[in-house]
Amino acid sequence: MSISHAILGLLSVEPMTGYDLKKVMQESPFMHWSGNNNQIYKALVELAGKGYVQGEVKHRESAPSKKVYTITKEGLVELKCWLLSAPETPEMKKPFLVQLAWSHQLETREILALLEAYRQEIAVQMAMEQAKQKKGRYAPARTARETAIWNVIYGNVLRSYSAELDWASSAIETIGGMKDESV
Amino acid sequence: MSISHAILGLLSVEPMTGYDLKKVMQESPFMHWSGNNNQIYKALVELAGKGYVQGEVKHRESAPSKKVYTITKEGLVELKCWLLSAPETPEMKKPFLVQLAWSHQLETREILALLEAYRQEIAVQMAMEQAKQKKGRYAPARTARETAIWNVIYGNVLRSYSAELDWASSAIETIGGMKDESV
DNA sequence: CGACTCATGTAATATGTTACATGATTAA
DNA sequence: TTAATCATGTAACATATTACATGAGTCG
Numbered sequence: 001m002s003i004s005h006a007i008l009g010l011l012s013v014e015p016m017t018g019y020d021l022k023k024v025m026q027e028s029p030f031m032h033w034s035g036n037n038n039q040i041y042k043a044l045v046e047l048a049g050k051g052y053v054q055g056e057v058k059h060r061e062s063a064p065s066k067k068v069y070t071i072t073k074e075g076l077v078e079l080k081c082w083l084l085s086a087p088e089t090p091e092m093k094k095p096f097l098v099q100l101a102w103s104h105q106l107e108t109r110e111i112l113a114l115l116e117a118y119r120q121e122i123a124v125q126m127a128m129e130q131a132k133q134k135k136g137r138y139a140p141a142r143t144a145r146e147t148a149i150w151n152v153i154y155g156n157v158l159r160s161y162s163a164e165l166d167w168a169s170s171a172i173e174t175i176g177g178m179k180d181e182s183v
Numbered sequence: 184m185s186i187s188h189a190i191l192g193l194l195s196v197e198p199m200t201g202y203d204l205k206k207v208m209q210e211s212p213f214m215h216w217s218g219n220n221n222q223i224y225k226a227l228v229e230l231a232g233k234g235y236v237q238g239e240v241k242h243r244e245s246a247p248s249k250k251v252y253t254i255t256k257e258g259l260v261e262l263k264c265w266l267l268s269a270p271e272t273p274e275m276k277k278p279f280l281v282q283l284a285w286s287h288q289l290e291t292r293e294i295l296a297l298l299e300a301y302r303q304e305i306a307v308q309m310a311m312e313q314a315k316q317k318k319g320r321y322a323p324a325r326t327a328r329e330t331a332i333w334n335v336i337y338g339n340v341l342r343s344y345s346a347e348l349d350w351a352s353s354a355i356e357t358i359g360g361m362k363d364e365s366v
Numbered sequence: 367c368g369a370c371t372c373a374t375g376t377a378a379t380a381t382g383t384t385a386c387a388t389g390a391t392t393a394a
Numbered sequence: 395t396t397a398a399t400c401a402t403g404t405a406a407c408a409t410a411t412t413a414c415a416t417g418a419g420t421c422g
Contacts, residue, residue: 009285064401089302090277096270097213101212102192104329118270145361146287163346178328347383
């Protein structure tokens with residue numbers, strides 16, 4: 001899956017500019033493209049080339065011009081086709097696990113400090129995410145079912161954090177109970 | 184963090200060839216470089232350039248030559264320095280969440296089918312991972328503490344799968360209870 | 367005999383990040 | 395007046411994936 005499908009999805013709800021798309025993606029905890037200018041503007045040009053979206057320039061006085069993109073019928077077909085395709089498996093990159101893997105050569109208290117710092121970091125991230133969700137999150141709510149879908153999605157994000165926190169706590173207990181045997 | 188640190192870590196346990204490194208990374212569920220030729224051989228050249236590792240060519244009769252890399256004192260220092268650096272936060276890419284996000288335009292039974300397929304897929308992946316762990320996994324075990332560390336790491340991987348499974352089940356229940364309101 | 371493992375590497379392509387460039391408006 | 399937001403885009407670089415190229419040995 002690529003950023004293009006996410007863009008088609010967003011445009012299926014309402015027409016948007018590249019700038020709008022960027023902001024939504026930047027705020028989103030699961031559209032993992034970090035709101036990247038380069039990729040978004042490129043993807044929009046490509047999607048327009050394929051006829052999946054149509055850009056309309058709006059000149060405005062005393063404000064920069066916009067290019068508002070609208071999804072086409074072909075775009076909607078492509079989107080639906082992708083929606084029905086087999087789910088992909090998640091990919092998790094946890095550099096901290098790699099770090100822990102070689103922590104053998106540290107003292108136990110240093111390892112515990114790392115684990116504690118990790119737990120803290122996750123707790124902070126999770127709190128920020130919760131705050132963001134309370135303050136207002138992007139979530140189309142055209143029907144009760146759509147609202148439920150988005151609740152489920154944001155719930156997944158929080159569960160991931162929660163699982164990581166639990167793990168960190170249990171890891172601290174496990175490692176804390178070991179004798180120091182650093183090299 | 185980059186692949187170089189993972190390589191330094193692996194070489195800190197025992198000297199290895201690029202091929203060995205590739206195999207270990209390919210098998211590992213958390214060294215997320217998928218056992219990539221290109222990156223590994225490049226990284227080794229770079230590490231050698233910095234003096235962190237030393238390659239020794241072993242010519243063998245009736246078998247291809249090997250280049251066995253050994254970590255240097257400077258490499259060990261660099262590794263330890265990185266080990267003590269602040270933990271990075273995990274990055275999760277879950278394309279399925281993006282797919283779900285726009286499933287509004289599907290019928291409820293189609294959404295449930297997707298969720299079910301996802302749950303199945305995760306269950307399969309988790310089972311494969313468990314089987315791999317039982318069969319034998321890469322894990323240096325020079326001390327009881329090191330064994331505990333690696334247990335904790337592999338435990339994290341299984342917990343992630345488990346959390347995702349739980350989420351999928353609860354999502355199926357939630358969405359299953361909704362009226363069909365597809366567009 | 368054909369497929370697989372061992373073993374090294376390169377090339378082409380895809381994807382992702384950071385920074386740059388431009389310029390108007392608005393709020394502190 | 396300085397910083398932030400709105401709005402478009404490009405350039406340079408970093409990282410990752412897939413495939414290619416070569417060649418010997420082993421296993422069924």
